[in-house]
Amino acid sequence: MTASGWFQIALYLLVIFLIAKPVGIFLARVFNREKTFLDPFLRPVEKLVYRLCGVDETREMRWTEYAVAMLLFSGVSMALLYLIERTQKWLPLDPQKLPNVPPFLAFGTAASFTTNTNWQAYGGETTMSYLTQMAGLAYHNFASAAVGIVLAIVLIRGIARKETDKLGNFWVDVTRCLLWVLLPVCFVAALVLVSQGVIQNFHPYPSAQLISPHSVQATGANGKTTIRKITEQVIPEGPVASQEAIKEFGTNGGGFFNANSAHPFENPTPFSNLLEMVLIFAIPSGLTYTLGRMTGSQRHGWAVWAAMAFLFLAAVTTAYWAESQGNPLFHGVDQKASAIQPGGNMEGKEVRFGDADSVLFAAVTTDASCGAVNSMFDSYTPLGGMVPLVNIMLGEVVFGGVGAGLYGMLVFVILAVFIAGLMVGRTPEYLGKKIESYDVKMAMLAVLILTFTILGFSAISVVEPFGTASISNPGPHGLTQVLYAYTSSAGNNGSAFAGLEANTPWYNTSTAVAQLLGRFFMIIPILAIAGSLASKKIVPESSGTFPVTGALFSTLLVSTIVIVGALTFFPALSLGPILEHLMMLAGKMF
Amino acid sequence: MKKNLLVAVRFTLVTTVICGILYPLAVTGLAQLLFPGRASGQLIERDGTVIGSRIIGQEFSGPAYFHSRPSAAGTGYDPLDSGGSNLGPTNRALIERVEADARKLHAENPGAPVPSDLVTASGSGLDPDISPAGALFQAPMVARARGVSEQAIIELIHKHTRGRQFGFLGEPRVNVLELNLALDRRYPLGAKVKLSSSAVQSGMARGARSDSRSTAR
Numbered sequence: 001m002t003a004s005g006w007f008q009i010a011l012y013l014l015v016i017f018l019i020a021k022p023v024g025i026f027l028a029r030v031f032n033r034e035k036t037f038l039d040p041f042l043r044p045v046e047k048l049v050y051r052l053c054g055v056d057e058t059r060e061m062r063w064t065e066y067a068v069a070m071l072l073f074s075g076v077s078m079a080l081l082y083l084i085e086r087t088q089k090w091l092p093l094d095p096q097k098l099p100n101v102p103p104f105l106a107f108g109t110a111a112s113f114t115t116n117t118n119w120q121a122y123g124g125e126t127t128m129s130y131l132t133q134m135a136g137l138a139y140h141n142f143a144s145a146a147v148g149i150v151l152a153i154v155l156i157r158g159i160a161r162k163e164t165d166k167l168g169n170f171w172v173d174v175t176r177c178l179l180w181v182l183l184p185v186c187f188v189a190a191l192v193l194v195s196q197g198v199i200q201n202f203h204p205y206p207s208a209q210l211i212s213p214h215s216v217q218a219t220g221a222n223g224k225t226t227i228r229k230i231t232e233q234v235i236p237e238g239p240v241a242s243q244e245a246i247k248e249f250g251t252n253g254g255g256f257f258n259a260n261s262a263h264p265f266e267n268p269t270p271f272s273n274l275l276e277m278v279l280i281f282a283i284p285s286g287l288t289y290t291l292g293r294m295t296g297s298q299r300h301g302w303a304v305w306a307a308m309a310f311l312f313l314a315a316v317t318t319a320y321w322a323e324s325q326g327n328p329l330f331h332g333v334d335q336k337a338s339a340i341q342p343g344g345n346m347e348g349k350e351v352r353f354g355d356a357d358s359v360l361f362a363a364v365t366t367d368a369s370c371g372a373v374n375s376m377f378d379s380y381t382p383l384g385g386m387v388p389l390v391n392i393m394l395g396e397v398v399f400g401g402v403g404a405g406l407y408g409m410l411v412f413v414i415l416a417v418f419i420a421g422l423m424v425g426r427t428p429e430y431l432g433k434k435i436e437s438y439d440v441k442m443a444m445l446a447v448l449i450l451t452f453t454i455l456g457f458s459a460i461s462v463v464e465p466f467g468t469a470s471i472s473n474p475g476p477h478g479l480t481q482v483l484y485a486y487t488s489s490a491g492n493n494g495s496a497f498a499g500l501e502a503n504t505p506w507y508n509t510s511t512a513v514a515q516l517l518g519r520f521f522m523i524i525p526i527l528a529i530a531g532s533l534a535s536k537k538i539v540p541e542s543s544g545t546f547p548v549t550g551a552l553f554s555t556l557l558v559s560t561i562v563i564v565g566a567l568t569f570f571p572a573l574s575l576g577p578i579l580e581h582l583m584m585l586a587g588k589m590f
Numbered sequence: 591m592k593k594n595l596l597v598a599v600r601f602t603l604v605t606t607v608i609c610g611i612l613y614p615l616a617v618t619g620l621a622q623l624l625f626p627g628r629a630s631g632q633l634i635e636r637d638g639t640v641i642g643s644r645i646i647g648q649e650f651s652g653p654a655y656f657h658s659r660p661s662a663a664g665t666g667y668d669p670l671d672s673g674g675s676n677l678g679p680t681n682r683a684l685i686e687r688v689e690a691d692a693r694k695l696h697a698e699n700p701g702a703p704v705p706s707d708l709v710t711a712s713g714s715g716l717d718p719d720i721s722p723a724g725a726l727f728q729a730p731m732v733a734r735a736r737g738v739s740e741q742a743i744i745e746l747i748h749k750h751t752r753g754r755q756f757g758f759l760g761e762p763r764v765n766v767l768e769l770n771l772a773l774d775r776r777y778p779l780g781a782k783v784k785l786s787s788s789a790v791q792s793g794m795a796r797g798a799r800s801d802s803r804s805t806a807r
Contacts, residue, residue, distance in 0.1 A: 007758060049608075053600040054593075068591060072598040080602055126670055135610035142609040143602075171601060178605060183613060190617045191624065197645055200621040200629045205670075208633070208642040211770070214651035216665040228665070235643050235669050237631060241621060242614040259663075259672035262713030264645040265631065270760025326706065329685045332692045334703035334723075341723035342761045346710040347684065348674040351659070351719040354761035358713075376674035376713040379684070473678035480678075499676030580680055589682040 001324045002337050005356030009316055012274065012360060013309065016281045016399075020305060023282055024289020030180040031153045031173060032294070042179045049175050060166035063531030066154060067524055069170035070147060074520075077143050078114040082106055084136040085128075094129035095204035101127060108508035113137055115519035116144035116401060118247075118254030118371055118494035119511055121503040125236040125257050130202055137254055138243040145250025146177040148403030151523055152287055155407050158530030159431055160295045162538045167530055181283070186245035189279055193241045196275075197268030200241040208233045240265055248279035251401040253371030253494045261361070261374040262350055273357055273374060277364045284368055284399035287406040295431050299549035304409060307554040311398040311561065312367055315387050319359040322384035329589060345384070348376030359384065366391035369401030371494025378473065378481065378497040382584060385497070386577035389484050392491040394565040395450060401492065407526045413548070414443045414529070416560040420546040429545050432538040439532055442525040449521040451568045453490040453514045458483050458572070466506040472499035475590030476583065480576035485511060490518035634767070642767055647718040650770060653735035654779055656720070656728050658766045659707055660691060663715025674713040698731050719763035722751045736777045746772060 029036050050057050061069065085101040088094060101109065105122055112119040118141075124133065150173035157167050194200050213231040240256045244266055247254060261267040261276060285305070292301020324344040326335030337343030342354030349358045358375035365372050366388035377385050391398065397409040414430060418440050421428030428435040461467025461482045471478040481497040488495055489511040496502065502511065547553060583590075621629040632644040642648050647658045649667045664671035677684035691709040705723040725747045733740040750769045753762050 004754065004758065011758075049601075049604055052604050053597050055597060055601075065594070069594045069598070072591075072595050073601060076595075076598040077602045077606075080606065123671065123673070125672065134614040135606055138614065139606050139610035143605065171597060174601075175605075178609060183609065187613065187617060191620060194617075194621040194625050194629050197628050197632060199631045200618050201631075202618065203630065206631075206633060206640055208640045208648075210648055211636070211641050211774070212648070212650040212652065212655050214649055218665060230649070230665065233642060233646070233648060233667065233669060235631060235633070235646055239614045239618055241629075242617040257672050259674070259714035259716065262674070263672055264643075264647075264714060264716055264718055268645050270755040274759060327679050329680065330688050330692075330706070330709075332696065332704060333688065333706050333709055335706045338723065340726065340762060341705045341707060341721035343706060345679070346706045346712075347677070347679075347688075348711070348713045350712050350714060350717050351707050351721050351724075351763045352717075352760050357760060374713065376676055378676040378678060379674060379713075381679050385679075472676065473681050475678075475680055477678035477680060497676070498673065499678070580678075584680050588680065589685050590678075590680050 001320055002356065005320065005324075005354070008356055009320070009360055012277060013313070015278055016285045017309075019278070019282055020285045020289045023286025024293060024301070027181065027283070027286055027290045028293045030176050033176070036180060038180055038184065046175055046179055050171075053171065055169070055171040055175075057169065057172050060169055062165045063154075063167055063527045063534075066167055066170050067527045070151070070523070071520070073143070073170070073174070074114050074147065077140065078110045081113060081136045081140055082110040084132050085109060088129040088132045091129065091131050093131040093202060095202070096129070098127065098129050101132070104505050104508045105503060108512045111512035111515050112494065113140035113252070113254060114144060115492050115515040116148055116250070116252055116369060116404065117489060117492040117515045117519070118252045119489055119496065119502070119515065120254055120494070121508055123258030124255060125238075130238055133243060133256060134239050138246060141243065141246040141250045141252040141254065142178055142182055145182060145246070145252060145402045146174045148401055149177050149181070149283065149287075150174055150403065151526060152403035152406040153290075155410055155526055155530045156291050156294045158533040159433065161534045162536065164534050165531065167534055182246065182250060186242070186249055189245040189249065189275065190241040192275060193244055193272055196272040197264070198241040198244055198272060199237060199265045200239055201237050202239060203237040205234050205236050208235060236265070244276070245279065247372060248276045248370065249282065251280055251284070251368045251370040251404075253365060255372065261372045262376070267374055270352055270357060273353060273361065276372070277361055280364050280368050280370045280372070281399050283402040284405040287403070291406060297431055297549065300431065303549045303554045304413070304557070307557040308398045308409070310554070310558055311394070312363065315367060315391055315398070316360055316363045319363055319384050319387040320356060322381045322387070323355045323359050325381065327381060328584060329587065345379075345381050348379030350374065359387075362388050363391065365495060366493060367396065367398035367400065369396040369404050369492045371488065373495050376498060377484070377495065378499045382477070382577040382581035385480065386573065388495060389480065389487060389577065390565065390569070390573070392487045392493045393454070393569045394561055395447070396491050396493065397561060404492065404522075408446075408522070411443045411446045411526070412557060412561050412564070414439060415447070415564070416553070416557045417546060417548065419560060420556060424544070424546065426544050429539060430548060432541065433533050433536045434539055439529055442529045442532070446522050446525045447564060449517060450490050453517045454483070454486045455572065457486040457510050457514055461486070461506075461510070466504070470501040470504055470507060472501065473590075476576050476580040477590070479572075480580065483572055483576055486514050489514035492518050634771070636771070644765065644767065645718050647716045648767055650766065653731045655770045655773070656725060656732060656766050659717050659720060659724075660687075660709065660711045661715040661717075662711040667716060669716055672714050672716055674715060675711045695727070699727055702727055718765050718767060720766055722747065722762050722764055725751075725764040725769065732773070736773065736779065738777050742777070746776065
């Protein structure tokens with residue numbers, strides 16, 4: 001660990017703190033349909049969208065209709081993505097003449113991008129045409145992010161409104177989210193990324209003549225070893241920056257290229273790396289302020305922010321410590337950080353990022369449900385790799401995905417006030433609303449679905465041959481690979497211990513099911529809670545009300561998250577990363 | 591339900607046109623106008639031929655060039671197969687690979703500690719950089735092969751060392767392709783250098799032929 005590394009981590013957290021308020025205020029204005037400086041340009045476009053789609057912008061919906069509209073939009077747009085993937089060969093913007101995507105992979109990918117997971121069982125540069133990337137995949141980065149954000153807004157409305165069954169209009173909320181929030185920021189961010197070297201073009205892949213041709217040994221399908229001479233390098237191109245911006249800002253994480261944000265064309269400089277990390281946490285951080293503003297309790301918003309920041313720092317510190325130690329099994333290698341080398345465990349990491357920027361990115365991308373990676377978690381030290389895993393297991397509530405992070409966190413807030421209520425023996429209240437058995441049941445449903453999906457599918461995959469055949473690393477690390485795959489899927493994260501061979505019928509299908517369960521069985525209880533809260537009366541605060549502001553509340557919230565996560569996943573973790581760590585210290589290889 | 595289904599279909603199409611077609615086209619137009627070189631991948635030409643991208647790593651062989659890090663992208667630095675080794679920290683295959691590479695490097699430059707980035711594969715498999723320590727470690731080998739003093743090579747490394755961005759972001763690094771191109775310009779391989787193997791020979795001969803300036807497109 002170096003002073004420079006800590007400085008960069010501190011700087012990042014400072015930026016996230018400073019943007020919370022402006023972003024939060026802007027989001028509140030957009031969704032309250034108040035005036036913003038973008039109105040003169042965007043109002044005409046907005047009205048045109050409603051006219052083309054037949055939307056009545058004045059009509060508000062009950063939670064059930066909101067849920068139906070959300071499911072229909074997700075279903076239809078998922079079908080369109082599947083169609084584009086399956087027909088890309090006949091569509092324009094395919095200079096590499098890539099074939100149509102095979103059905104299992106196309107389905108898995110469609111589910112994955114619709115659910116904001118962006119789990120990828122393919123390498124983008126050799127599978128997806130430019131049109132599929134931008135109109136199929138990048139489009140879903142916008143759409144799924146907008147759905148996540150409007151759901152958080154609906155839950156906030158549920159808390160803020162009283163004695164009503166109306167929660168807003170799904171189409172209006174999504175349109176305003178796309179036009180006012182996602183598109184303008186991505187447009188600017190994409191151009192800044194290009195200035196750093198992220199590519200943006202529609203060229204066919206050029207071929208470079210290497211100045212130092214060399215020979216490699218290749219083993220053919222018949223088992224024969226042949227010497228092959230490499231004299232050229234084919235360099236992929238594409239409209240990357242426009243996708244990169246929304247990939248981070250919408251916490252999607254699906255890379256244009258196989259190597260994701262480790263690829264120099266996706267993330268060329270330390271500054272592009274910082275910008276991408278800021279984009280990931282911008283909306284989640286801002287939404288805590290929106291929560292405070294729209295519910296009239298700004299201090300509650302900050303209390304939630306503080307709980308998140310605490311868990312975030314704990315994760316970064318653990319991962320940074322673990323990775324900067326290096327791998328004790330590497331003998332005869334200098335892994336000490338110095339002024340002329342990053343040091344630490346550099347397997348799977350880029351020199352321009354070193355450990356500090358790699359672990360920071362790893363913590364950010366898994367605290368949020370982003371899943372973009374700038375280093376390969378499979379090659380992290382056991383405890384370093386456990387941090388991203390645990391981050392997702394905790395429900396990605398530490399800032400979290402756009403919208404998903406906040407509504408996930410509010411589930412824990414409901415549990416926290418429920419537990420506090422049990423302790424003092426009173427009906428729990430939350431910002432003036434009585435929390436009753438229906439609300440707690442729905443909150444528990446959202447928590448249990450994650451547990452059930454992760455542990456259930458992992459259990460099947462580690463005993464059945466169709467599951468174990470895909471494991472690439474022997475020993476306890478193999479269990480971690482499988483556990484990570486379903487944790488990432490159910491949590492809609494999308495990052496991977498990428499050695500696992502995920503492009504098989506079993507993994508394509510089961511991860512897709514895990515993603516759909518993790519997304520929609522989370523969202524529907526959330527909407528139900530929103531509907532239930534909105535219909536309640538406001539109870540005036542009394543001396544017996546447990547305060548949801550201040551350090552006591554933040555501590556209770558953190559404890560609730562950690563206890564639920566630990567009780568659920570500790571047994572699995574102890575057989576995976578923790579066991580591997582102990583074996584590694586004992587000098588054991590597999 | 592039926593009404594919302596109809597809206598869903600129309601809404602999907604309309605927003606696909608806005609976010610999936612118009613937005614990337616607009617970004618492409620402006621990007622190509624403002625940063626044409628960067629938007630196209632910073633391709634480098636020498637003698638009219640594209641020889642690589644400034645920010646995509648390449649494999650270099652033979653003692654006359656600085657070597658890049660090990661790469662797990664295809665057979666090594668294949669941009670159509672980007673990615674890391676994904677070998678776990680306790681995987682015997684990883685430990686043995688690292689130790690074999692470390693032994694080879696020790697033989698080249700006995701006594702000096704082997705910097706960790708020289709024996710580990712990057713996440714992208716296309717890392718264009720090595721650490722300054724990784725470049726300095728290779729200086730004696732390159733100096734011998736080029737028949738110049740080690741001091742001259744070290745100076746060239748210092749000239750091509752990029753510090754932290756804005757002084758505090760990221761890690762100091764050396765771009766291997768740029769450093770090797772500078773080597774070919776400053777200390778072109780003359781006839782006096784003995785060529786050892788045929789694989790190396792062709793690489794050197796190509797380098798020797800082209801001492802003209804390379805240009806970034």
